[in-house]
Amino acid sequence: MSSLDQLNDTCPAWANIFEVQRRKLRVLAVAQQPSGLTGRSYFLFINLRRDNLVAVFEEPDGHLPLCCVERHINPDASFCLHYNSTEPVQSAAMAREWWRSLGFYLNNQDYASRRRKWPMLAQLSHGDAAITQIQMEELAEPLGWKEEEVLAAIFRKRGWLGGRLPRLSKDKSSLVNLRSPCPRGCTRKHHPFRKSSCERLNCAEGCRRLHKPTLRADCPNRSVVESLVLLEHQRRAQEHEFFKSLKNSQVICCGTMDNCSLRQEEISN
Ligand SMILES: [Zn+2]
Ligand SMILES: [Zn+2]
Ligand SMILES: [Zn+2]
Structure with missing residues (x-):
């Protein structure tokens, strides 16, 4: 089972996978606050890369800049959800955890758009x-x-x-x-x-x-x-x-x- 299949099988209620391709899922996902409230909706796509790695991006003309180190958007426009977040998704538990990170990540993007800061508790230093x-x-x-x-x-x-x-x-x-x-x-x-x-x-x-x-x-x-x-x-x-x-x-x-x-x-x- 590929990382993409794992993610497809565990898609949460706040995300809607509206197109499934062999190496790509297209998704409409809603930002998730820890309190359970929701935020903006984002059109995203998830790519399967070599070695079963995954990467998630926003579709063009969305809410986010193409690259921003401070917002944890990599130079290739993929999201950095957490440390090592491109690792293969090898179980349903990992897939659910991946989705959970995505929901909070989108909420952090909502916060960054409003406040021009990344929330302190979600911060992680860059690189090593x-x-x-x-x-x-x-x-x-x-x-x-x-x-x-x-x-x-x-x-x-x-x-x-x-x-x-x-x-x-x-x-x-x-x-x-x-x-x-x-x-x-x-x-x-x-x-x-x-x-x-x-x-x-x-x-x-x-x-x-x-x-x-x-x-x-x-x-x-x-x-x-x-x-x-x-x-x-x-x-x-x-x-x-x-x-x-x-x-x-x-x-x-x-x-x-x-x-x-x-x-x-x-x-x-
Ligand atoms: Zn920036
Ligand atoms: Zn004293
Ligand atoms: Zn001391």
């Missing part, structure tokens, strides 16, 4: 940087830092990881100056809150004591803080490489988004 971002999320999640610290830093340039990063040693394997304040801005709490001093909030409501900055050496989450800094250095370098190679292949910014890295690269180079 995607894998680094996932590692960062996995480190941050147990501490409750994923959304407000990692994602806000990467995609909104906010917070301690979003701006200038602490310097690395020459071989780039560690941070310099262990006796400097924790880059996350952690402060010391008095007894009995000292153990959890990585919380930036006051230890107790109404506490008026001065909470001095923690040294990085003393931060209870030192290893996570250091790993996040190292990974963010790596992620930025990987994304920079990605955009450099796009620029070299003459990919240009479509102008529909506020922050397009292709445009920023043009300015900074």
